[in-house]
Amino acid sequence: xxxxxxxxxxxxxxxxxxxxxxxxxxxxxxxxxxxxxxxxxxxxxxxxxxxxxxxxxxxxxxxxxxxxxxxxxxxxxxxxxxxxxxxxxxxxxxxxxxxxxxxxxxxxxxxxxxxxxxxxxxxxxxxxxxxxxxxxxxxxxxxxxxxxxxxxxxxxxxxxxxxxxxxxxxxxxxxxxxxxxxxxxxxxxxxxxxxxxxxxxxxxxxxxxxxxxxxxxxxxxxxxxxxxxxxxxxxxxxxxxxxxxxxxxxxxxxxxxxxxxxxxxxxxxxxxxxxxxxxxxxxxxxxxxxxxxxxxxxxxxxxxxxxxxxxxxxxxxxxxxxxxxxxxxxxxxxxxxxxxxxxxxxxxxxxxxxxxxxxxxxxxxxxxxxxxxxxxxxxxxxxxxxxxxxxxxxxxxxxxxxxxxxx
Amino acid sequence: xxxxxxxxxxxxxxxxxxxxxxxxxxxxxxxxxxxxxxxxxxxxxxxxxxxxxxxxxxxxxxxxxxxxxxxxxxxxxxxxxxxxxxxxxxxxxxxxxxxxxxxxxxxxxxxxxxxxxxxxxxxxxxxxxxxxxxxxxxxxxxxxxxxxxxxxxxxxxxxxxxxxxxxxxxxxxxxxxxxxxxxxxxxxxxxxxxxxxxxxxxxxxxxxxxxxxxxxxxxxxxxxxxxxxxxxxxxxxxxxxxxxxxxxxxxxxxxxxxxxxxxxxxxxxxxxxxxxxxxxxxxxxxxxxxxxxxxxxxxxxxxxx
Numbered sequence: 001x002x003x004x005x006x007x008x009x010x011x012x013x014x015x016x017x018x019x020x021x022x023x024x025x026x027x028x029x030x031x032x033x034x035x036x037x038x039x040x041x042x043x044x045x046x047x048x049x050x051x052x053x054x055x056x057x058x059x060x061x062x063x064x065x066x067x068x069x070x071x072x073x074x075x076x077x078x079x080x081x082x083x084x085x086x087x088x089x090x091x092x093x094x095x096x097x098x099x100x101x102x103x104x105x106x107x108x109x110x111x112x113x114x115x116x117x118x119x120x121x122x123x124x125x126x127x128x129x130x131x132x133x134x135x136x137x138x139x140x141x142x143x144x145x146x147x148x149x150x151x152x153x154x155x156x157x158x159x160x161x162x163x164x165x166x167x168x169x170x171x172x173x174x175x176x177x178x179x180x181x182x183x184x185x186x187x188x189x190x191x192x193x194x195x196x197x198x199x200x201x202x203x204x205x206x207x208x209x210x211x212x213x214x215x216x217x218x219x220x221x222x223x224x225x226x227x228x229x230x231x232x233x234x235x236x237x238x239x240x241x242x243x244x245x246x247x248x249x250x251x252x253x254x255x256x257x258x259x260x261x262x263x264x265x266x267x268x269x270x271x272x273x274x275x276x277x278x279x280x281x282x283x284x285x286x287x288x289x290x291x292x293x294x295x296x297x298x299x300x301x302x303x304x305x306x307x308x309x310x311x312x313x314x315x316x317x318x319x320x321x322x323x324x325x326x327x328x329x330x331x332x333x334x335x336x337x338x339x340x341x342x343x344x345x346x347x348x349x350x351x352x353x354x355x356x357x358x359x360x361x362x363x364x365x366x367x368x369x370x371x372x373x374x375x376x377x378x379x380x381x382x383x384x385x386x387x388x389x390x391x392x393x394x395x396x397x398x399x400x401x402x403x404x405x406x407x
Numbered sequence: 408x409x410x411x412x413x414x415x416x417x418x419x420x421x422x423x424x425x426x427x428x429x430x431x432x433x434x435x436x437x438x439x440x441x442x443x444x445x446x447x448x449x450x451x452x453x454x455x456x457x458x459x460x461x462x463x464x465x466x467x468x469x470x471x472x473x474x475x476x477x478x479x480x481x482x483x484x485x486x487x488x489x490x491x492x493x494x495x496x497x498x499x500x501x502x503x504x505x506x507x508x509x510x511x512x513x514x515x516x517x518x519x520x521x522x523x524x525x526x527x528x529x530x531x532x533x534x535x536x537x538x539x540x541x542x543x544x545x546x547x548x549x550x551x552x553x554x555x556x557x558x559x560x561x562x563x564x565x566x567x568x569x570x571x572x573x574x575x576x577x578x579x580x581x582x583x584x585x586x587x588x589x590x591x592x593x594x595x596x597x598x599x600x601x602x603x604x605x606x607x608x609x610x611x612x613x614x615x616x617x618x619x620x621x622x623x624x625x626x627x628x629x630x631x632x633x634x635x636x637x638x639x640x641x642x643x644x645x646x647x648x649x650x651x652x653x654x655x656x657x658x659x660x661x662x663x664x665x666x667x668x669x670x671x672x673x674x675x676x677x678x679x680x681x682x683x684x685x686x687x688x689x690x691x692x693x694x695x696x697x698x699x700x701x702x703x704x705x706x707x708x709x710x711x712x
């Protein structure tokens with residue numbers, strides 16, 4: 001007879017336990033393991049749990065290089081996380097079917113177009129991502145160049161590279177292309193200065209042929225730069241992350257194409273070369289007068305439509321992307337916040353000031369991020385072959401067209 | 408004349424003896440866990456993979472039935488074709504994969520000084536994961552790596568071991584060979600232990616020199632081992648080079664180090680095309696099935712030796 005109360009109690013405990021477990025949200029990202037971001041995540045967790053009594057949040061850090069493989073497997077089995085950190089562009093847009101619409105929450109964010117699919121915003125941007133050319137002022141001076149005058153067009157960049165080559169100590173550009181990232185970045189470096197809105201639409205739809213002069217310029221200028229000896233020899237055996245950047249930080253190359261994103265290269269590079277030791281400019285397209293700086297929404301928070309608690313998931317996304325949290329993230333990591341309400345005055349530095357001025361004066365998009373993944377993969381291959389001189393531009397364009405039409 | 412016949416009694420069935428229904432049931436019961444594991448983790452995924460290869464689903468499960476379109480796509484996919492050519496090149500190096508460990512095993516067996524030390528050293532890389540080996544050799548083989556620095560010190564120009572299409576696959580094969588040949592050495596040493604010493608001694612007394620003893624006595628005795636190592640190595644290189652490719656070259660430059668197993672990961676993990684990845688997997692499975700069939704034939708033939 002004593003077993004009955006015991007069973008009732010056990011059942012009650014079980015139900016309470018199940019209810020408590022059911023209130024736990026799981027978040028996947030590749031950032032929460034970084035000690036620098038600890039205050040951001042602690043603050044978001046505290047704010048969420050205060051706003052939603054009884055609910056808890058568990059951040060699960062995943063390996064960055066396997067992130068989308070793991071996420072795809074989890075989502076296809078219906079066991080995906082409640083809240084997901086995503087890259088803007090194709091990585092977010094191809095997963096739109098698994099995400100809740102966030103359009104009603106998306107006012108006041110820069111870069112939201114990179115997280116928009118089928119007319120709905122599907123993630124709230126946490127950072128802005130862009131590519132900038134960083135240069136080493138000391139090496140400019142050593143090559144007889146004005147260290148305070150960044151190249152503003154292709155002719156000036158050519159002059160700078162010739163002077164650096166004549167000095168004969170370092171290559172003009174550090175480059176790591178073992179995984180094709182050098183080639184991938186180059187798409188946005190070149191196309192952003194010539195693409196108009198119609199081009200972006202056609203490009204995203206896979207309707208802009210690689211034979212189009214604006215697109216062909218990517219392969220032409222990549223091959224020309226390689227032939228002119230601008231890039232580090234052996235770049236196909238060097239990883240962009242982090243060997244290329246370590247090369248630049250050691251002073252073994254005059255330029256590198258780095259990030260303005262949740263990876264704050266301006267901050268890292270200034271730590272090595274000193275404040276003011278690094279300059280910033282947008283990579284010039286030889287077919288365009290104005291060199292635009294490519295940037296868009298970098299990474300952002302999305303809520304899964306598989307979540308058992310969609311309201312809680314939306315609440316957590318809102319907190320993770322609000323101005324208070326983004327300010328913490330920006331100050332601690334050096335990332336540029338996407339929430340326009342964040343005060344960025346705490347991020348001042350000479351290199352960042354130059355980058356922000358370029359963003360305001362010559363903003364461009366990020367064409368590489370909206371290219372179909374299989375076409376992008378083929379360009380990575382072709383970029384390696386062009387770099388080695390193992391193919392020519394015509395053959396590369398032909399291969400790109402085969403990939404575009406097969407997609 | 409009458410013939411006495413002995414009416415032989417049928418053998419009395421022992422209680423619980425071999426063949427009784429009870430014992431058979433028990434045997435099936437014991438086999439059940441293993442069969443269930445094979446069924447759940449091998450057969451069902453294989454069937455599921457085949458049906459997946461007939462669809463164009465993405466990783467979210469959205470897609471349609473496309474019949475054999477993925478197989479037709481593979482037939483016309485230049486990247487897949489390149490991966491098959493790379494596979495053929497890889498298989499063409501098979502004699503090296505077999506001969507090198509065999510020669511080293513024979514030398515150790517013949518009692519070269521420090522043989523036990525070399526046996527341990529040769530086997531050591533076999534206990535390292537391919538990712539660790541890849542990380543080590545990426546430092547050694549990159550353009551500004553230690554190997555080129557060493558060559559530079561003796562006046563030889565740097566070679567792009569990993570970044571050039573003409574060198575990358577060879578470098579990858581060399582690293583994989585380095586990391587796995589120790590296992591072949593051990594297998595050959597086991598085989599050499601079965602070669603009777605008196606035959607070798609008799610050959611020696613008959614005046615056979617070292618090379619004659621090697622090629623006329625030892626190698627023919629090792630034939631079953633050579634065939635076994637050849638088949639096992641072939642299967643190994645076709646299915647276990649992913650880690651090295653991933654860390655060292657990423658399949659490039661171009662497609663020069665892309666093998667079918669790497670392409671499967673690329674299509675599934677990066678390009679969000681599980682249906683096409685499943686089709687390539689099925690083709691690789693058929694290739695491996697052919698090699699496994701060869702292996703079974705070789706092994707069964709050698710049971711009569």
